Amino acid sequence: MDSEQRRRYQAAMVSTYCPETIFPDNLAMRDGTERSHRYDILASLHSGKVFIVNSRKRNGLIIFKSYHAEFAGPGAVVGGDYDRDCQFVLPVGNLSLLEPESHEDRQKAYLIRRQWIRLIKQITENSVPAQRVQKILEQFEQYFPAEMVADLPDVAFSMLVGVLPQTVSIVRRLGSDLDECSDYE
Structure with missing residues (x-):
């Protein structure tokens, strides 16, 4: 391949999607969740503090890393060196x-965090992007009210299962009719 063709090829490979553009102000909850609360949680995680998502409530935390997101549901640890x-961060439900209280509580919480990560990993193993989106939406709707899931931004689900936010939007709009949107991505 000559150098002119290589330059054109490289230029065509440049992506316009940049994860930094979604943090933090461009990622807004439709229900108006307080930004200051999210910043307080983020500051606590950056400080290295360790918390456990209250297992007695339907709540959780979507934790955005550079190129992906993780969900820490009830009983899961958040913070420490890991986060x-x-x-x-994006709270889901009434985050608590x-x-x-003890080393054993911390150990158990790390195991639960690992289970949440494994659940998302199972979903991402599906090679069809639209089916990954449908599955993550179904999982969230089993645990949280549908209105709450509908208020979560497309980019949150896209970063959880490795698809473009547009794919999440299309799947949400078309519902379970995956045949029409299986060609995306």
Whole structure:
């Protein structure tokens, strides 16, 4: 391949999607969730503090890293060295974070966080992007009210399962009719 063709090829490969553009002000909840609350949580995570998502409530935290997001549901640990690199957080439900009372509580919470990560990993193993979106939406709707899930931004789900935000928008609009949107991505 000559150098002129290589330059054109490289220029065509440049993506206009840049994850930094979604943090933090461009990622807004439709229900008007307080930004200051999210910044307080983020500051606590950056400080290295360790918390456990209250297992007695239907709540959780979407933790945005550089190129992906993770969901920490009830009982999962957040913070410590594991989440110091997070760039943004998005509470789901009425978030309640507790400090671990013992070493055993902390250990158990790490195991639960790992289970949440494994659940998302199972979803992302599907090679069809639209089906990944449909599955993550179904999982969230099983646990949270549909209105709450509808208020979560497309980019949150896209970063959880590795698809473009446009794919999430299309799947949400078309519902379970995956045949029409399976060609996306």
